Amino acid sequence: MIEKKKVTSEKAVLIGVVTQHQDESMSNEYLDELEFLTTTAGGKAVKRFTQKLDMPNPKTFIGAGKLDDVRDYMDAHHIETAIFDDELSSSQLRNIEKVLDCKVLDRTNLILDIFARRAQTSYARTQVELAQCQYLLPRLTRLWTHLERQKGGIGMRGPGETEIETDRRIIRDKITLLKKKLTVIDKQMAVQRKNRGKMVRVALVGYTNVGKSTLMNVVSKSNVFAENKLFATLDTTVRKVVIKNIPFLLTDTVGFIRKLPTQLVESFKSTLDEVREADLLLHVVDISHANFEDHIASVNKILDEIKSADKPTIMVFNKIDAYEHETIDSDDLVTEKTKRHYTLQDWEKTWMNKENNCLFISALNKENLEEFRAKVFNEVKKIHITRFPYNNFLYDEYTEDGKTV
Known part of the structure; x- marks a missing residue:
């Protein structure tokens, strides 16, 4: 054996x-x-x-x-x-x-x-390859000196500056070729987005590993790959979702991260186009993370860079099942209450209360999903009736407790 x-x-x-x-x-x-x-x-x-x-x-x-x-x-x-x-x-x-x-x-x-490793489609692989080539180009000298050290000796001299310049030209040509390929795919994807008609588009955005794909699976009843690792999803996934009697398109996008390489922001332009052209953003946040407010700021910064910060947005605080906080004894008069002592109810009374469009859910355990559907339905409906005003009388309405009127 x-x-x-x-x-x-x-x-x-x-x-x-x-x-x-x-x-x-x-x-x-x-x-x-x-x-x-x-x-x-x-x-x-x-x-x-x-x-x-x-x-x-x-x-x-x-x-x-x-x-x-x-x-x-x-x-x-x-x-x-x-x-x-x-x-x-x-x-x-x-x-x-x-x-x-x-x-x-x-x-x-x-x-x-x-x-x-994670890119599955030809488009995602092309985007990653372009980013790798852009990263590699100024670092070719390092790679060649590395070979010189490893293969020094008689008959194994380093390739020399001429070889480096040749390799740089090859990389530059490849970058040009990949950019042309992405331009063609960008046009194809733009046509696909145009062919979707006037249907309302909703995009899931957020920091990496906050549960966007898990939420996508629950809401759209699809099977998008989800894992407790960073960048589990690279390929943009679009699903048609119907809540009550209003259909809309829900898009799962790549997660953001601090210190995101500039090469990736540029090469993933079309993925970000899905965010740019969305009518409504669902900003998913992992509230169980100790620094989730920094994550929100990082995502908002990238949204601002791609001119999408002013879009209608629902803040979806996910993973309430994993949220933990420190407690203070009632007889403890010394310890000052800080954010690490906040309960979920305490957080709701902070700046989140001013947002109005805030939800606390657990996509994994399917907690508060009816409230989530109600909020999304009402926001989508506001956009939908401006495009299809003749259907206005056909639509149900959700109350805040999630019940249909």
């Missing part, structure tokens, strides 16, 4: 900095996210290194002494991968590799790798 080999995760160390623009708590949160990204990519983070600097070292990102500490730890524990929390320049990559003599990745490279 043949024994199956156990698949071992690639061990890695994570490296970040604490700067004047990124305090220690923020740096730790980014490293938590980087660890989740590493796990999603199939790796295992075994150690974290951080250093306080006014700004990242332009030559080696962190100081020379700290880089030596990283190298000593990696050598002692036989670790061959170092992952940095920010995008590294080509010179930084080259200098770091000389010291660590191992595989060096940055946050952008890691995200691109996950996207490459």
